[in-house]
Amino acid sequence: MKIAVIGAKGLPPKQGGIEHYCAEVYPRIVEQGHSVDLYARSSYTDCSWQDRYDYQGVQVISLPGLPLKGVDAFATSAIGAIAASATKYDIIHFHALGPSLFTCLPRLVNTAKIVVTCQGLDWQRAKWGSFSTRVIQLGEKAAVRFAHELMVVSDALQTYFWQTYGRKTVYIPNAPASYGESDPNFGYGTQLGLEQGRYMLFLGRLVPEKRPDLLVDAFSALNPPGWKLVLAGGVSDTKSFTSELLEKVANNPNIIFAGELRGQRLWEIVRGAGLFVLPSDVEGLPLAMLEAMQEGIPVVASDIPPHKQLISGARGKLFEAGNLNSCISTLDWAIHHPQELRVMAVNAQRHIQLNYSWDHITSETLKLYTKLLNSPQPVHISEQRQTGLAEVVGKK
Template structure:
């Protein structure tokens, strides 16, 4: 198959779930004999316009971009859709709802089958202004009308598209990234003033929908002593919110803002955590949680549907989303019941290894492509049959 990919910032990945997905899945497709062209932002890959490079066999093509938040995605997606029209692709795969605003172009002017992956309902995220949210929502409407197949990353999103549009989406989840080797003595963790296994870890962008403010307030009211809170996250698209977080934690020396961490430093701080906490109100399928589960770190999270999918069935503990008292009680319980939490973490680790492997995710995606190209001969199986290693 000849496959085009639109919506990724580019490869190699530096941050972002879509970029890590592309880095795992498309090289595997190339290794199986398929051709993959990924249209990227020149501001991300730092190549002159329309030049290309290779990432593990994937051809990464640079498209003009101004390097401004919001405009980059809009411009690169539209140019990518136009660039696909004369190249006889079999599959054109759009990632995220915003870029899908332009999926009508290949549907109208090319013979390729159009696939859209929804990694989350991005128009609900508070970081986007009214205009951007409206455009992303419009991308969802275009995807419903113009794509040949919608792929989603969680069971909750399957239900959303069925209930809202009576559209049958296919659930193919993302998988966790593999962490680097890290210092077994936890020298970096100790340099931050943290003691291994004695700190809570929040890992994610510092944005309102992930609710790090709720976690800070909960931590400040914990009855358990001797623990600290490490907040790991990159630059936020909501700087005023980020400043409010700093003010909220300013009087507490046991709250450590570690900034954005990568490679061995990220691996070390995750592996040293006593508990991984994710209090989000909105997620697609949280990769940070998947990665913590893969590393065997006990998890406490809000009870939104994607979190229930991952750590339900006694693989972690859930508290009521947005409820400060419930959050405090559940974290306190988890600290006081470390043996029970370790057993849950082991179950969670086994669950990730069984159902969220990248080989299975790649196979499921290819079968979806094949079902569109050869519908009488191929039938897409349920995700529960496809995502096993």
């Protein structure tokens, strides 16, 4: 199979769930004898327009964009869709709803099968203005209308597309990255003034919808003796929010901003944490949480559906999303119940090992591609919706 990938910033991954997803799945697909072209942003790859390079067998092709907030992604995706439409591909795979606005181009002029993966409802993210939000919502509608198959990474997303559009989707989750060896002496953590098992960790982009501000407020109010809070993550078009957040923590010596961590430093800080906390209002299926669970770190998270999917059933503790008092009381409980947390962490680790594997995800993705290539054209979406709604009515 010859496969085109549109919507990822580029490879190797620096930050962002989509880039890490592509870095895990597409090299595995190449290993099985297929070819993959990934259309990337030159602003991310630092390469000239149309430069091509190899990443573990994946051909990464740099495309121009526009150096404006929100516009770069759409411009590169449009050019990628045009380039892919002019090339003979078997599969053209769009990642995220914004880039999916351009699924109509190859669908109309190319025989390739169109696949869209939705990692989350991006129009809910606070970094987008009203115009960008509307464009992303149009991308969602285009994905529903033009994609031969729509993949989702969580049960909540599958429910959303069915209830909103009557559109059946294919559920294939994310999986955690495999960590390498880290410093057993905890050298970098010691430099930061940390003690193993005695700090909470927030790991993710410092953006409003992930609510690091709520966690900072909860930790400051709780002020647990002997504990620290580490904020680790990069900035994504939200510099003003980040500046306000850093001003808020500047005078608290127990809150440490570690910046964006990678490689051994990241692995060391995750493994040394006493508690991983993700207070997000919006998520798809968070890779950072999957990785913490895989490493056996106890998890506390907001009670949004993707988090419930991962840690319900005695695999972690949930608090009411956006509720400061609920966050404070849950963190307080976690600090004072280490035995119960250890049991939850073991349950979570076992759950991830059994249910979330990149080899399995790659296999399921290839099965989907093969099924598409061997199947006739799908039912038109309007007919699919009517059929789906009829099925629902028939069940009542």
